[in-house]
Amino acid sequence: MLKHFNAKSLFGMSFLVIFVLLSSGCDIIPGRHMRDQAKFEPLEASSLFGNERASQNLPENTVPRGEWYDIESNEALYTGMQDGEAVENIPIAVDRDVILRGQERFNIYCSPCHGRVGDGQGMIVQRGMKQPNSFHSEQVRSQPDGYYFNVMTNGFGVMYSYASRVNPEDRWAIVAYIRALQFSQNAPLDVLTEEDLEQIESVVE
Ligand code: HEC
Numbered sequence: 001m002l003k004h005f006n007a008k009s010l011f012g013m014s015f016l017v018i019f020v021l022l023s024s025g026c027d028i029i030p031g032r033h034m035r036d037q038a039k040f041e042p043l044e045a046s047s048l049f050g051n052e053r054a055s056q057n058l059p060e061n062t063v064p065r066g067e068w069y070d071i072e073s074n075e076a077l078y079t080g081m082q083d084g085e086a087v088e089n090i091p092i093a094v095d096r097d098v099i100l101r102g103q104e105r106f107n108i109y110c111s112p113c114h115g116r117v118g119d120g121q122g123m124i125v126q127r128g129m130k131q132p133n134s135f136h137s138e139q140v141r142s143q144p145d146g147y148y149f150n151v152m153t154n155g156f157g158v159m160y161s162y163a164s165r166v167n168p169e170d171r172w173a174i175v176a177y178i179r180a181l182q183f184s185q186n187a188p189l190d191v192l193t194e195e196d197l198e199q200i201e202s203v204v205e
Helices: 007-023 075-079 096-109 145-154 168-186 194-204
Strands: none
Touching: 075 145, 075 168, 096 168, 145 168
């Protein structure tokens, strides 16, 4: 081995060593990880600005983007509550599109546990999650609209909050869809038209 150790191979080896050092980034130099780069932490002092603070106030009229709701501007809309009570009715206009949106969101976020029809027999429940009450039970049906919104916003028992995944408008859309599901199982006969009744009778016969 040694006899092959000449100037030429030494040059080759040092070239290799430099290549390895360069290609492995800064990590091999102790204390110079990328996470240790020069930067200001929140609330740190800095002589850069006159007030000696690294973090500056937001410029006037800055408009927040993304998930930010001015709850005080419309308590019912953003919390489902008014003066400590769950609101009776959905505070947004409900039409077919809202219900369809609610159906889509419900099937994505709620049906894995509550089942597509809201009976509490979703796949996760079949695999061992606690079975929630059916949305068709008298106890759940008799709750005001705001109750459902509140459960989605804050969670309920072992069910966690959906506030970070379902925005307030969509939460109301889901409430509208749950009402449609409940209606589908509990519609009083006298709200049905002649045509609806005939259709039901033809199916039942
Ligand atoms: C991971 C499973 C799971 C998902 C997903 C889920 N829930 Fe639940 N939910 C539960 C369980 C379990 C309970 C009962 C909790 C308890 O009693 O501790 C519950 C309770 C509820 C209740 C209260 C029922 C009652 O007895 O008063 C409502 C309303 C509700 N969920 C609505 C929803 C809606 C709407 C969604 C979708 C945004 C949703 N849940 C998503 C598991 C889930």
